[in-house]
């Protein structure tokens with residue numbers, strides 16, 4: 001092996017940030033991390049679940065709650081508007097019912 005031309009090889013492995021499994025592998029890069037691996041991916045485990053490492057489900061649930069709140073407030077305002085008595089005509093107010 002010629003000296004000084006080969007990169008340093010690390011045996012740290014790859015660490016899965018979801019389940020914490022350490023996969024033994026040699027690499028020239030240190031501290032390799034993956035979001036999901038074969039040990040915890042729903043395709044391999046066979047269970048139905050949503051893997052949410054980026055917080056996308058939480059973000060969606062927040063947006064959904066905000067939208068539902070907005071829609072319910074709009075519906076409440078519409079109901080309040082419909083329940084209000086109709087305005088009297090200005091002509092009837094000035095001249096009475098005969099006008």
Ligand SMILES: [Zn+2]
Nearest residue numbers: 016019037040
């Ligand atoms: Zn994993």
